[in-house]
Every structure is written in C-alpha cells, then in structure tokens.
Amino acid sequence: MAWDLKSDRPIYAQLIEQIQLRIVSGSYPPGEKLPSVRDMAADASVNPNTMQRALMELENEGLLYSQRTSGRFVTEDVEKIMEAKNRLAMDVIEEFLEKMESLGYSTAQTVDLLKQAKEGKV
C-alpha cells in the first residue's frame, strides 16, 4: 500500500488514518513488528517527528504497543482491531448516508436501493 498524503490537512492525522487502515486490513497483521520510525518516515517521505507523533497516538489508542528494546508492534488484541475497523466502517457509512440524503433519499429508500444494487437490479 502506498502512502497518499495531501498537504492541506495535518500530515500526522493522515498518517494515523493510513496506518489504522493498514492494521484493520491486515496488511500490518496483529503482533507484527513495525519498521523503525526513521524507515517509515523515509518510506512515506515525511518528517520523523511527524511519524513519531502519529505512532504515539496509535499507541495511546491501543492499536500499537512498544517494547522498550525491541521496537513497536501491532496489538495482538484482535477485538481492539475489530473495534477500530467498525469505527472506520461507521465513518464510511455515515458519509455515504449523508451523500444519499443530499440526493434526496431517505435512509429507508437508501437501504432498499442498496439491496437492489446488490442483486443487480439497478
């Protein structure tokens, strides 16, 4: 997965989102050791302090943990990862519903439409 960073939003916030995505999608599997801050920063072409800040926040959220001497790891708590995944899914759904609303669909209509789309009727 390549890093996709826009310059008009805080970089650390975008790094948090994209690392979360890597964790919930399994591209960074539970218990996996992350590369060093320096390597991750170089890979994303960002400042090491910014990468450090993003990783610290993910640590506070509990998705990552550090071990003093051996580095930083993805949590092994699969439930925790699932929670994060659900949160991300809710964000996508809310955004989608808002868009549908602006097109004039009620939530019930949207759900119907969604079912039809799934069955290939639209």
Place this chain on the structure above:
Amino acid sequence: MNPILECRNLNKHFQGTIALQNINLQVPRGRIVGLLGPNGSGKTTLIKLANGLLQPSAGQILIDGMAPGIETKRIVSYLPERTYLSEWMTVRQVIDFFADFYADFNRDKAYDMLTRLGLQSTARLKTLSKGTKEKVQLILVMSREAQLYLLDEPIGGVDPAARDYILHTIIGNYNPNATVIISTHLISDIENVLDDVIFISRGEIVLQSNVDDIRETQGKTVDALFREVFRC
C-alpha cells in the same frame, strides 16, 4: 539547553539598504525547519550571519549560545548557494578533504550515500553534471555529525527525482539532537518533511509556526498560505 539558533534584535544593513530588521528568533534542536521567503527577502543574509560570513550591524545571532566563530563552525554544517569545490578534484579527494577538515565527518556515511547514488569515487568533479555536483555537495554536508545544518537552496537546481533523493537524504540523516534549516522558495516540494516554517519578508520574520498547526487552523497547505502572505 540553549536553542541551537537564536537571534536577538538582529539587524543587518548594506550601505543604506536594510537586509534584516529586528529579527527575534529561537530555533530548538531536533527540528527540520523551512526558511521560506521570496527572492531578496533576507534568507541568505540570515544564513551567512549564522556562519560568520557576515557580521551583524546590530543585535546578536547565537549558535548554541555562542557568537559565530571557530567553536560554532565545529557544529554547523553549511551548504552554500554556490559550489566552491575545486573542479580538478575527484570525489574521493573531496571526501578526504572534508574528512581532514572536519573532525565530525563520517566517511562511511559519505561512501554509503555515494554508492546508493551510483557515483564512482574516482570521477573528477568537472566531469559531473550540475545536478550531480549539487548532490555530491549535499552528501558532503550531510555526512558531518553536526548539530546545525544550514542548507541554502539545496533543491533549486535539480530535477524532481533528485529533489526526492535530497529530501530522503535529509530525512534519513535525521538526528534528534540536530536541527536542519532549509532555505527555499519551492515550498510544495518540501513542506511534507518540515516540522516548522519561518516566513521571512523584506528582512522581517512574519510567521514562525508548526506546519501541521497551519494545516489544522487554516485548512490549507503551507504553499497556499505562502502565496497568500506574499501575494504581489
């Protein structure tokens, strides 16, 4: 600990023209800082003052609490706007030259970066393109274990791929005790690697801020803010 760079009411004028006016500035350690301003705003003058190549007309500039001199040159690694290396020298000879001159020069680091660039150490500088020469010079400057790196327009004359190489070199050499100050007007190319920016206009500091704070409070890129502040 002293800030690595500090200016106190710093003024510099050249025969009537004011180059810098009442600059007050503190730059902490462990940062990558963009010194941004339009042409003729005083970026190079500030960097030359920090290197002791110019003397203040009034006020002070301090490196780690000291006025520029022999002691500060030990800890400052400077990339000037123009190359000053002798054309007849080979890459190996300039590395020997730097290693001889600066106690903090790390020869292994220099050769490592040269190898990654695919450069032969037996090549003479005069046979290298302008862009390659600039890269060699940056490698020399970044191979020192300095506390303050002053890079005056390091990405001005090179192609976008070389720009990425240079920025990677800067990130790859990041050291939490050292600060890198990069002067440029090519903001969009470097803004993602910066911690802080200093905007300088007509010899005065108009803004010193963390870059993510700018994005958060203004909702725009540093480049967009720059264009707004310096609209002609």
